[in-house]
Amino acid sequence: MASNLQDRVVAARLQLRERFLQKQRATPALSDPRPQGSGPPNRHGMPRLPPDQVAAQKWPVLDLGVKPDLPLESWSLAVDGAVEAPLRLSWAEFLALPQVEEESDFHCVTGWSLLDARFAGVPFATLAALARPLPSASHVLVHAADGYSTNLPLEEALKDDVLLVHGWEGKPLPQDHGGPVRMVTPQLWAWKGAKWVTRLEFLEEDRKGFWELRGYSNTAHPWRNDRYDG
Numbered sequence: 001m002a003s004n005l006q007d008r009v010v011a012a013r014l015q016l017r018e019r020f021l022q023k024q025r026a027t028p029a030l031s032d033p034r035p036q037g038s039g040p041p042n043r044h045g046m047p048r049l050p051p052d053q054v055a056a057q058k059w060p061v062l063d064l065g066v067k068p069d070l071p072l073e074s075w076s077l078a079v080d081g082a083v084e085a086p087l088r089l090s091w092a093e094f095l096a097l098p099q100v101e102e103e104s105d106f107h108c109v110t111g112w113s114l115l116d117a118r119f120a121g122v123p124f125a126t127l128a129a130l131a132r133p134l135p136s137a138s139h140v141l142v143h144a145a146d147g148y149s150t151n152l153p154l155e156e157a158l159k160d161d162v163l164l165v166h167g168w169e170g171k172p173l174p175q176d177h178g179g180p181v182r183m184v185t186p187q188l189w190a191w192k193g194a195k196w197v198t199r200l201e202f203l204e205e206d207r208k209g210f211w212e213l214r215g216y217s218n219t220a221h222p223w224r225n226d227r228y229d230g
């Protein structure tokens with residue numbers, strides 16, 4: 001990747017970080033005295049499992065039943081909405097962005113947690129940095145190829161462990177789990193991470209996604225046992 005692109009991403013991420021730092025620190029995973037979020041870096045010796053969760057030995061597959069086949073040649077990711085510089089990345093362009101590896105946990109609201117998953121991908125914050133959210137941007141609605149969607153406040157989406165994942169345990173992310181690319185949100189319930197991601201739509205106000213419209217908690221904090229609204 002051209003080093004000027006790298007520099008641009010780093011500078012823009014720092015700016016976004018400044019802008020959302022206070023809100024981010026006030027989120028439950030970071031402000032609650034324990035157990036401090038999710039994933040090995042955030043556990044600080046605290047319990048491995050949120051209340052009423054059991055550890056999964058294998059990674060279950062959960063979705064609406066349609067598993068879209070997305071050939072890499074035609075795959076693309078749009079980043080648009082309330083941003084200064086909307087963009088659309090091809091597979092090659094996506095892979096040319098700075099890549100990270102994160103070990104994190106994956107908590108499903110139906111009661112299982114996959115612990116210590118090793119994910120490879122691009123931080124959501126990098127894509128946001130490239131698109132430059134407007135000062136008025138506050139949320140993102142993530143769209144997927146099966147018609148699924150899910151919404152996040154930017155202070156959650158911009159956390160370092162929120163990734164657009166294409167690799168799992170050293171291998172390409174299986175189609176069943178949302179390959180070629182899905183999102184993961186280790187500090188929130190797993191439905192906040194859309195499989196088969198196609199579009200990140202920045203918003204100036206909150207707009208609920210598929211499960212949020214159907215009664216799942218809009219805030220979705222595993223460590224607060226925050227599962228369903230109403």
Ligand SMILES: Nc1nc2c(c(=O)[nH]1)N[C@H]1C(S)=C(S)[C@@H](COP(=O)(O)O)O[C@H]1N2
Pocket residue numbers: 059060061062063064065108109144145146148176177178190191192193194195196
């Ligand atoms: N595109 C899409 N993403 C989705 C879903 C879905 O139905 N479609 N289900 C969500 C739910 S409810 C969960 S628990 C996780 C499950 O991911 P997994 O099948 O990889 O375990 O994906 C989330 N992302």
Ligand SMILES: [Mo]
Pocket residue numbers: 062108109110190191
């Ligand atoms: Mo789920």
